[in-house]
Amino acid sequence: MxxxxxxxxxxxxxxxxxxxxxxxxxxxxxxxxxxxxxxxxxxxxxxxxxxxxxxxxxxxxxxxxxxxxxxxxxxxxxxxxxxxxxxxxxxxxxxxxxxxxxxxxxxxxxxxxxxxxxxxxxxxxxxxxxxxxxxxxxxxxxxxxxxxxxxxxxxxxxxxxxxxxxxxxxxxxxxxxxxxxxxxxxxxxxxxxxxxxxxxxxxxxxxxxxxxxxxxxxxxxxxxxxxxxxxxxxxxxxxxxxxxxxxxxxxxxxxxxxxxxxxxxxxxxxxxxxxxxxxxxxxxxxxxxxxxxxxxxxxxxxxxxxxxxxxxxxxxxxxxxxxxxxxxxxxxDDDNCVELNNVSGEVVFENVSFGYTENSPVLKNLNLVIKPGERVVIVGKPGSGKSALLKIIPKLYRVSSGRVIIDDTDIERVCTESLRKHIAYVPQEPFIFSGTIAENIAFGNPNATVEDIIRAAKAAKIDSFVESLPDKYNTVVGERGLTLSGGQRQRIAIARALVRNPKILLLDDPTSNLDAETEKELLRDLTEISKGRTIIIATQRPTVAAIADRVVVLDSGCVAEEGAVSELLQRRGLFYRMFTSMVSNEGEVG
Ligand SMILES: Nc1ncnc2c1ncn2[C@@H]1O[C@H](COP(=O)(O)OP(=O)(O)OP(=O)(O)O)[C@@H](O)[C@H]1O
Ligand SMILES: [Mg+2]
Incomplete structure (x- = not known):
């Protein structure tokens, strides 16, 4: 190791x-x-x-x-x-x-x-x-x-x-x-x-x-x-x-x-x-x-x-x-860890097993190849291991066996800092630090200029909200300031990720706090944002799959199904059932 x-x-x-x-x-x-x-x-x-x-x-x-x-x-x-x-x-x-x-x-x-x-x-x-x-x-x-x-x-x-x-x-x-x-x-x-x-x-x-x-x-x-x-x-x-x-x-x-x-x-x-x-x-x-x-x-x-x-x-x-x-x-890091320079964004999971504790595996012998620039949506029931799958890519947690490979290099061998340089990870519950909105976005990249920050905010569709505030980007948020809604927080976190201009973007349930309308908007923007990068989105909402090049369905830590949305719907398997139950639920609510 x-x-x-x-x-x-x-x-x-x-x-x-x-x-x-x-x-x-x-x-x-x-x-x-x-x-x-x-x-x-x-x-x-x-x-x-x-x-x-x-x-x-x-x-x-x-x-x-x-x-x-x-x-x-x-x-x-x-x-x-x-x-x-x-x-x-x-x-x-x-x-x-x-x-x-x-x-x-x-x-x-x-x-x-x-x-x-x-x-x-x-x-x-x-x-x-x-x-x-x-x-x-x-x-x-x-x-x-x-x-x-x-x-x-x-x-x-x-x-x-x-x-x-x-x-x-x-x-x-x-x-x-x-x-x-x-x-x-x-x-x-x-x-x-x-x-x-x-x-x-x-x-x-x-x-x-x-x-x-x-x-x-x-x-x-x-x-x-x-x-x-x-x-x-x-x-x-x-x-x-x-x-x-x-x-x-x-x-x-x-x-x-x-x-x-x-x-x-x-x-x-x-x-x-x-x-x-x-x-x-x-x-x-x-x-x-x-x-x-x-x-x-x-x-x-x-x-x-x-x-x-x-x-x-x-x-x-x-x-x-x-x-x-x-x-x-x-x-x-080991003294002879490898620096990861220009990456194309290929992510390969090879027989990956992982568990938070020794005796309860969360991911089991998982195999998955994500091509450079691919837009992959991971769906699955709560607890199926979606978040875990994202967290092991930037080495927030280490795999128990198997390998995660980025551009032919096993990430275990890569110097952590150089690995994370290429990755932006937006956690399921993003954290807003006590500080201004600009500072919160710049957390993703301390060298970001004001233009970079605004560009990222625009891409994350938070710009017009920020502009409507009296202090705009200098508005203090977090513990000692304005309280943001869940959706606004998520967008700031996405802007924070984008300002890094990462080759690999990992989003954990980015639409969980959004209404159907805003979700659609964000998904449309994500399609644009994802150009030139690999993007992996974990979600409980099958509707997010609409923007996927490929959908991967996780079930108890294993890949149960994968393919394009249309294929999976035709197959009438797990994804189909999730999708139809969600649509009918939303129908009832609406
Ligand atoms: N920090 C932790 N320590 C121990 N077990 C954990 C931890 N985080 C998650 N788990 C367990 O690991 C399993 C997989 O969790 P994970 O968060 O990957 O699921 P998920 O698919 O992302 O679920 P959700 O859709 O609810 O976000 C769950 O059974 C969960 O209880
Ligand atoms: Mg999760």
Whole structure:
């Protein structure tokens, strides 16, 4: 297979995810600057208790006014310079964070665009949006705060320990033991947070999915009077989120309280042990005060350490999802894929089988030869595989076996972009982007000139409608603008396809939203449009067959009949039955 799908190297464990995140930070120089400034700041501020010790022992105890004055001014200077460094470190640190998160968000989005179409039916849209918006936000918060705090805590602790040992080894051991206890207790309790955090995020995605689903289907919800039912469904999901959130809050609360307790214990142990040591004359009062200051100085970063460790667990969940989105299942062409240049537009299906899922084939061993410039209409009952047949031509989905061949080249071997350059595909339910009509048409070809756009609109018979609007082609449509009718949408989508000037035009049920009159009009125009290109139209309406050079009738994924309309009508088979039942139905209606 020429085009392969790269699968996820799922980084399941926290450390791997964090290392990955860390490597991203290493890519921006701001990060190094931030760390250097932070180390300098920490070094300077950890000199403060040491100087305090000197002020007490040499200044206060020995009643030297000069020592007190000199060293106090030094203290102020140190504090000032240290906080300046800290400020600088914070500033460049957040620049680093912003850059890294910006890059992650961009990669996640880009990677999402490169996923196979299949991805979007397997993954709930709410989950993907949560990853791109919320998870990146979560990582940003972590890098901006917890991550810096972590580095700060580690450096402060290391430097303080060195000073403490320098002053008195046994007292330092007591301090060290209490610090170790804090870290161990925190790390242990924090690991209990991880599964809850995972569930919380999962549930948040579920809540988002219900909301996006209901917003997208708001007309159906209102039309069927489902508001109460949907509210209830949402509330159920939302309550579950609340439950998980509450249990997460409870565990967090326990964590922070555990810290206060340990610090209380540590402080009193040092006071007790140090107090006796002072009385015995083993250490000076200055030593004891310096020790207490080091403990107090470490209090904040160490008490944060619990929260940081807990958040590392939760943020690793977010980071993992981002990396998974970035790395998993991206469609990639093989390095030696073939460029498809001028094509004549021949499309051959050779023993093609295809299914959306492995066990339910939609197309079965299908054989079909479509000549260059031919106008082929595919008819068949709902679910017979018409849309599937169109979707495999631009490789939106891959065949499970057999080959689709364009101008003698198996499309599996063709570079996807070069394949799609020759094809315009108008889906059954065309999408209108939020933007102007001109922009919506130009989506088909970013290089299109205004003349190209108008020509395509004229061919798609939407021009006179657009001209009747006050802002004409600059009318904003879609989410934040004018709402178009189904028929108008389809025509804009056809114009969007035509502006590409494709050699192969694929239309999926282009007349499903049109009345009989407009359908006739569009069909007449399609005859003109199709000159010089291959055009394949899938439809449920046998009347469309009127413009076909050849009609192909699909039945359960196989070609049941094919031939000119007149032939098929004479044959009195499946097509004949579809045609007559439709005509009689329309007769009843009319
Ligand atoms: N994204 C999907 N995932 C799984 N199954 C799908 C998907 N889309 C369609 N199917 C199934 O594949 C079969 C063929 O669908 P297809 O859309 O090709 O039919 P169709 O002939 O175009 O029908 P219609 O006339 O209603 O448009 C159907 O049974 C349908 O339920
Ligand atoms: Mg269809």
């Amino acid at each position: 020429q085009t392969r799908v790269r699968t996820a190297t799922s980084s399941t464990n926290v450390a791997r995810v964090l290392v990955k995140l860390f490597k991203h930070m290493l890519n921006v120089w701001h990060f190094y600057a931030s760390v250097v400034l932070m180390i300098l700041a920490t070094l300077l501020s950890s000199l403060i208790p040491y100087i305090m010790r000197y002020i007490i022992d040499a200044g206060i105890v020995r009643r030297s006014f000069e020592v007190i004055l000199n060293r106090s001014s030094l203290l102020i200077a140190l504090a000032a310079v240290s906080s300046l460094f800290r400020l600088g470190s914070g500033y460049v640190g957040s620049l680093a964070t912003q850059r890294v998160v910006h890059m992650l968000r961009a990669s996640a989005f880009e990677s999402m665009l490169r996923k196979p179409v299949r991805f979007f039916s397997d993954v709930a849209v709410g989950q993907a949006i949560t990853t791109i918006v919320n998870d990146t936000g979560r990582v940003e918060g972590f890098l901006a705060f917890e991550f810096r705090m972590l580095i700060n805590a580690v450096f402060s602790a290391a430097i303080s320990v060195v000073f403490m040992f320098y002053m008195n080894a046994s007292l330092a051991l007591v301090a060290l033991a209490s610090m170790a206890a804090t870290v161990i207790v925190n790390a242990y309790t924090a690991s209990a947070l991880r599964p809850v955090a995972d569930r919380f995020r999962q549930q948040l995605g579920n809540v988002a999915s219900i909301a996006t689903g209901d917003i997208a289907g708001i007309k159906t919800v209102k039309g069927l009077g489902l508001e109460k039912l949907e509210s209830k469904k949402f509330e159920e999901s939302n309550s579950r989120l609340l439950d998980i959130g509450v249990s997460m809050a409870r565990r967090r609360a326990v964590l922070t309280n555990a810290n206060a307790l340990i610090f209380g214990l540590a402080t009193s142990t040092i006071l007790l042990y140090g107090g006796f040591a002072t009385l015995r004359g083993e250490i000076s009062v200055g030593d004891l005060v310096a020790f207490m200051s080091y403990m107090a100085m470490l209090m904040w970063p160490l008490s944060m350490l619990g929260l940081i460790i807990a958040n590392i667990q939760t943020v690793s969940v977010s980071a993992r999802r981002i990396f998974e989105l970035i790395e998993s299942g991206v469609e990639e």
